[in-house]
Amino acid sequence: xxxxxxxxxxxxxxxxxxxxxxxxxxxxxxxxxxxxxxxxxxxxxxxxxxxxxxxxxxxxxxxxxxxxxxxxxxxxxxxxxxxxxxxxxxxxxxxxxxxxxxxxxxxxxxxxxxxxxxxxxxxxxxxxxxxxxxxxxxxxxxxxxxxxxxxxxxxxxxxxxxxxxxxxxxxxxxxxxxxxxxxxxxxxxxxxxxxxxxxxxxxxxxxxxxxxxxxxxxxxxxxxxxxxxxxxxxxxxxxxxxxxxxxxxxxxxxxxxxxxxxxxxxxxxxxxxxxxxxxxxxxxxxxxxxxxxxxxxxxxxxxxxxxxxxxx
Numbered sequence: 001x002x003x004x005x006x007x008x009x010x011x012x013x014x015x016x017x018x019x020x021x022x023x024x025x026x027x028x029x030x031x032x033x034x035x036x037x038x039x040x041x042x043x044x045x046x047x048x049x050x051x052x053x054x055x056x057x058x059x060x061x062x063x064x065x066x067x068x069x070x071x072x073x074x075x076x077x078x079x080x081x082x083x084x085x086x087x088x089x090x091x092x093x094x095x096x097x098x099x100x101x102x103x104x105x106x107x108x109x110x111x112x113x114x115x116x117x118x119x120x121x122x123x124x125x126x127x128x129x130x131x132x133x134x135x136x137x138x139x140x141x142x143x144x145x146x147x148x149x150x151x152x153x154x155x156x157x158x159x160x161x162x163x164x165x166x167x168x169x170x171x172x173x174x175x176x177x178x179x180x181x182x183x184x185x186x187x188x189x190x191x192x193x194x195x196x197x198x199x200x201x202x203x204x205x206x207x208x209x210x211x212x213x214x215x216x217x218x219x220x221x222x223x224x225x226x227x228x229x230x231x232x233x234x235x236x237x238x239x240x241x242x243x244x245x246x247x248x249x250x251x252x253x254x255x256x257x258x259x260x261x262x263x264x265x266x267x268x269x270x271x272x273x274x275x276x277x278x279x280x281x282x283x284x285x286x287x288x289x290x291x292x293x294x295x296x297x298x299x300x301x302x303x304x305x306x307x308x309x310x311x312x
Contacts, residue, residue, distance in 0.1 A: 002154065004022050005058065006057075007043065007057070047060055061153050078155075079158060089131055090131070091129060095142075123138060148179070154183065156186045160189070204308050230267055230293070234289065240266065240289060243284065243289065251269050
């Protein structure tokens with residue numbers, strides 16, 4: 001549904017993106033991540049035909065951004081970072097206006113489309129309210145509704161939860177998840193937990209270049225050189241470290257400060273292919289120590305993001 005090939009964009013002598021290539025299949029929800037000024041918004045503006053690339057090309061829903069820019073725009077729904085609302089309108093008046101601008105002229109069709117998006121976005125109960133009187137969360141819902149009014153196959157959302165409180169973020173996140181499946185969604189966001197909960201795959205861009213594109217699980221597997229098993233054990237620290245170090249496959253045992261007399265937390269480092277939780281549990285119990293907790297410490301999306309986008 002979205003295919004970018006070697007997209008490059010210069011603003012004067014300043015390079016925004018360079019040789020950016022990726023694809024998004026039908027029905028996927030994909031996150032576009034990167035630090036500030038990494039090139040995310042430039043990519044989105046090119047895909048929505050608000051900008052032309054210096055070189056390279058892209059197709060959205062089968063339409064080339066150079067050959068059929070109007071067909072690209074007709075086939076997508078777009079919510080930019082700055083929500084494009086006319087706040088002096090009532091919600092239903094605004095959506096009616098959006099229908100007109102998107103070429104939906106017949107009264108019956110407009111009523112049908114507006115009713116559908118208001119139900120999908122949960123804004124039917126505020127349809128007669130002036131937009132400026134709505135909360136930020138409801139304004140975002142209205143923004144998503146205007147992006148859906150033409151029943152697009154591709155939905156592009158740029159920072160859809162920016163400025164929302166935690167409750168509104170959860171509501172908007174659930175809304176986006178419900179919109180997936182039938183639609184292909186490209187979601188740009190700085191809120192990494194949100195992306196990991198909503199998106200099936202991520203594209204990470206840094207300094208104008210794609211540094212990774214995969215599922216969070218696959219990126220974790222590729223980037224994590226060692227497996228870390230975190231344990232909380234009751235017993236003498238020296239005895240605990242001695243018992244754990246004798247287990248085949250254990251490379252290192254670190255105790256997490258502050259060190260206490262009875263109960264401490266430890267990090268057991270093994271080869272990334274070796275899950276030694278069963279062996280560790282058995283050895284601790286058989287040694288007369290108290291096992292209080294054992295778990296594998298997984299890399300979060302924040303860990304992956306920082307590892308791929310920082311030079312250190």
